[in-house]
Amino acid sequence: MTAMQIVFLVIGAATLLGGVMVVVSRNLIHAALWLILSLAGVAALFVLLEAGLLAVVQVAVYIGAIAILIIFAVMLTRRVMADSGPAANPNWWAAALAALMIFAGLVVVFMQLPALGAAQAAPLAGDPEVLVEDLGRALVDVDRYVVPFEVASVLLLAALIGAVVVARPPEAPLPEEEGR
Amino acid sequence: MIPLTWYLLLAAGLFCVGLYGVLARRNAVAILMGIELMLNAVNLNLVAFWRYITPTVIAGQVFAVIVFAVAASEAAVGLALIISIYRRRSTVVADEINMLKW
Amino acid sequence: MSDPFGQISQFLLDLLTGWGLEAGLAAFLLKLLGAAAMGMLALFSTFLFIWGERKLLARIQIRLGPNRAGPFGIFQTVADFAKLVTKELIVPSGADHFVFLLAPILVVMSAVAVWAVVPFAPRFIGTDINVAVLYIVAIGSIGILGIMLAGWSSNNKFALLGAFRAAAQLVSYEVPMVLTLLIPTMLAGSMGTVSIVEAQRQMPFLILAPIPALLFFISSLAENGRAPFDLLEAESEIATGFNVEYGGLMFGMFFVAEFLHAFTIGALTTTLFLGGWLGPGVDRYPILGVVYFFGKSLLVWFTIIWVRMSLPRIRIDQMLAFNWKLLTPLALAAVIVFAVADKLAPGGVLGRTLVLLAGNALLAVGTLAGLWVHARASRRAATPPVGSTPPMRVSPS
Numbered sequence: 051m052t053a054m055q056i057v058f059l060v061i062g063a064a065t066l067l068g069g070v071m072v073v074v075s076r077n078l079i080h081a082a083l084w085l086i087l088s089l090a091g092v093a094a095l096f097v098l099l100e101a102g103l104l105a106v107v108q109v110a111v112y113i114g115a116i117a118i119l120i121i122f123a124v125m126l127t128r129r130v131m132a133d134s135g136p137a138a139n140p141n142w143w144a145a146a147l148a149a150l151m152i153f154a155g156l157v158v159v160f161m162q163l164p165a166l167g168a169a170q171a172a173p174l175a176g177d178p179e180v181l182v183e184d185l186g187r188a189l190v191d192v193d194r195y196v197v198p199f200e201v202a203s204v205l206l207l208a209a210l211i212g213a214v215v216v217a218r219p220p221e222a223p224l225p226e227e228e229g230r
Numbered sequence: 231m232i233p234l235t236w237y238l239l240l241a242a243g244l245f246c247v248g249l250y251g252v253l254a255r256r257n258a259v260a261i262l263m264g265i266e267l268m269l270n271a272v273n274l275n276l277v278a279f280w281r282y283i284t285p286t287v288i289a290g291q292v293f294a295v296i297v298f299a300v301a302a303s304e305a306a307v308g309l310a311l312i313i314s315i316y317r318r319r320s321t322v323v324a325d326e327i328n329m330l331k332w
Numbered sequence: 333m334s335d336p337f338g339q340i341s342q343f344l345l346d347l348l349t350g351w352g353l354e355a356g357l358a359a360f361l362l363k364l365l366g367a368a369a370m371g372m373l374a375l376f377s378t379f380l381f382i383w384g385e386r387k388l389l390a391r392i393q394i395r396l397g398p399n400r401a402g403p404f405g406i407f408q409t410v411a412d413f414a415k416l417v418t419k420e421l422i423v424p425s426g427a428d429h430f431v432f433l434l435a436p437i438l439v440v441m442s443a444v445a446v447w448a449v450v451p452f453a454p455r456f457i458g459t460d461i462n463v464a465v466l467y468i469v470a471i472g473s474i475g476i477l478g479i480m481l482a483g484w485s486s487n488n489k490f491a492l493l494g495a496f497r498a499a500a501q502l503v504s505y506e507v508p509m510v511l512t513l514l515i516p517t518m519l520a521g522s523m524g525t526v527s528i529v530e531a532q533r534q535m536p537f538l539i540l541a542p543i544p545a546l547l548f549f550i551s552s553l554a555e556n557g558r559a560p561f562d563l564l565e566a567e568s569e570i571a572t573g574f575n576v577e578y579g580g581l582m583f584g585m586f587f588v589a590e591f592l593h594a595f596t597i598g599a600l601t602t603t604l605f606l607g608g609w610l611g612p613g614v615d616r617y618p619i620l621g622v623v624y625f626f627g628k629s630l631l632v633w634f635t636i637i638w639v640r641m642s643l644p645r646i647r648i649d650q651m652l653a654f655n656w657k658l659l660t661p662l663a664l665a666a667v668i669v670f671a672v673a674d675k676l677a678p679g680g681v682l683g684r685t686l687v688l689l690a691g692n693a694l695l696a697v698g699t700l701a702g703l704w705v706h707a708r709a710s711r712r713a714a715t716p717p718v719g720s721t722p723p724m725r726v727s728p729s
Contacts, residue, residue: 065244077428092244104273107466118476123309126316146250149247214310
């Protein structure tokens with residue numbers, strides 16, 4: 051049991067604990083905080099996997115934007131501070147059964163594939179600087195991934211405009227000039 | 231060294247926990263949090279496979295970056311919808327938003 | 333004395349392995365020690381920054397400032413913190429206990445963690461990650477999280493209102509800050525702070541990119557919640573906003589985080605635009621790098637306090653309009669202009685400087701022209717035409 055394995059087990063346990071507490075907590079702000087713990091755990095795992103740029107992007111995008119957005123939505127959609135009603139559906143046992151069965155199926159698949167079990171030693175990768183540059187070039191290279199990159203940017207633009215339009219207050223603004 | 235299967239098991243576990251959250255929770259924002267857990271599990275899987283199977287090809291990280299963008303836009307639109315529904319119906323419990331049910 | 337910090341760390345490593353620890357564990361312990369030392373340095377120097385700020389504010393307002401506790405009032409901050417530490421920590425009833433106590437920790441963490449990537453001198457940096465600029469953005473957003481949680485968990489309407497305004501302001505001004513952070517990255521070709529400082533050997537980026545430097549400065553001021561953007565804690569409006577229920581050491585932590593962030597803005601502006609630790613003679617005597625770095629940072633910090641004392645607070649709608657209608661389009665235009673100009677610029681230092689300065693002048697002229705047209709249009713809309721009654725105004729524009 052090397053030091054790296056202990057570190058991985060600790061971070062993995064924290065991530066899973068955060069995930070379980072997210073889906074179990076009644077108080078939504080607490081659930082959002084446990085989600086932040088899970089997201090931070092995933093960022094730490096990215097660091098272990100030597101994808102440093104993705105780790106920092108995970109913190110900046112997920113924790114710094116999406117988690118704040120979720121907390122904002124929780125604050126705006128509550129009439130009283132306390133939760134009302136049970137946290138889970140009447141069919142929660144079916145959901146738990148489905149999740150367990152899917153997990154069991156995935157475990158069976160992992161244990162049967164020999165190639166994955168053999169990938170114990172980590173193969174070598176390039177220099178971190180070179181990796182980041184390669185990622186940047188790959189995203190704009192005409193022969194590689196510029197089309198998904200552009201489509202993702204159009205998707206983000208559409209989501210931005212759509213979110214602003216959908217979340218607009220219901221009253222129409224009064225017909226006057228906008229202060230040009 | 232950490233075997234690849236450990237990462238895959240962790241990602242599978244996180245995915246199933248998120249799946250339980252999506253299927254079992256009543257509050258729409260909590261369902262969205264489950265979706266975020268699932269997307270994170272997918273990202274973890276992608277980067278683990280990139281690192282262990284094809285570390286010289288950058289496609290794994292590119293895929294993960296695109297998943298970041300998709301997750302962000304989906305969270306934004308989903309939360310905008312939830313806020314808009316809350317304004318009209320004063321509830322975010324998924325069972326009570328059932329006007330289209332027959 | 334050519335590499336003092338390397339020699340100190342080597343000495344400590346030999347000491348620890350001499351006591352019987354294995355090398356990996358000793359290196360790990362040394363890293364922890366270094367991180368703790370950096371954090372302590374940042375937090376204890378906040379005492380001096382708070383004292384200096386209060387003295388400067390006082391002198392600008394033609395009064396003396398603290399002058400009782402010690403010579404020139406140097407121990408005033410120590411006295412203040414002694415008082416804050418001995419106060420009772422009150423958690424309001426109905427408040428979310430855990431979140432209430434977590435929020436100041438997140439805010440202080442965000443203020444201190446930035447110091448890990450700031451280069452003080454050649455080879456004197458916490459950690460030289462090659463994505464340091466993005467790390468700074470990520471850590472800044474954790475501070476926003478802390479402020480929102482503080483406002484929400486206080487079970488107080490004014491605190492919640494303060495938290496919403498804070499979130500609106502901080503999240504909005506992150507956008508021009510991130511966009512202008514792209515420009516030193518483009519000019520240096522790397523996101524690592526050491527590479528950015530090294531790339532300024534011939535010409536500091538302030539001369540190559542004055543408008544992005546100004547944009548970064550303004551949006552950092554807004555990120556910090558400093559005047560003129562201090563409606564986060566506008567005492568006359570919302571009774572100190574998100575930290576109204578906090579007393580004792582928890583308020584002290586918010587206090588420390590705000591004043592430390594002000595100096596951190598100075599440190600970041602120095603690193604990104606003023607050349608960091610560069611100066612005459614710094615390659616032979618690396619310890620001079622620390623002197624140059626702190627001198628430049630103190631200059632920017634003084635400018636921040638000067639701006640604070642000179643400008644009145646702006647309203648929230650003015651602040652949001654300023655960001656989304658002026659700063660963000662200007663930052664986007666700056667990124668485009670710099671990307672094009674940097675590719676078109678000839679190789680030498682003088683040629684590159686002139687081309688980039690021309691790009692800056694283009695941006696400035698464009699912005700001023702746009703502002704002039706907008707001002708003329710709103711003046712025309714405000715004055716009624718001859719012989720008719722003025723339009724009924726239902727809401728201010």
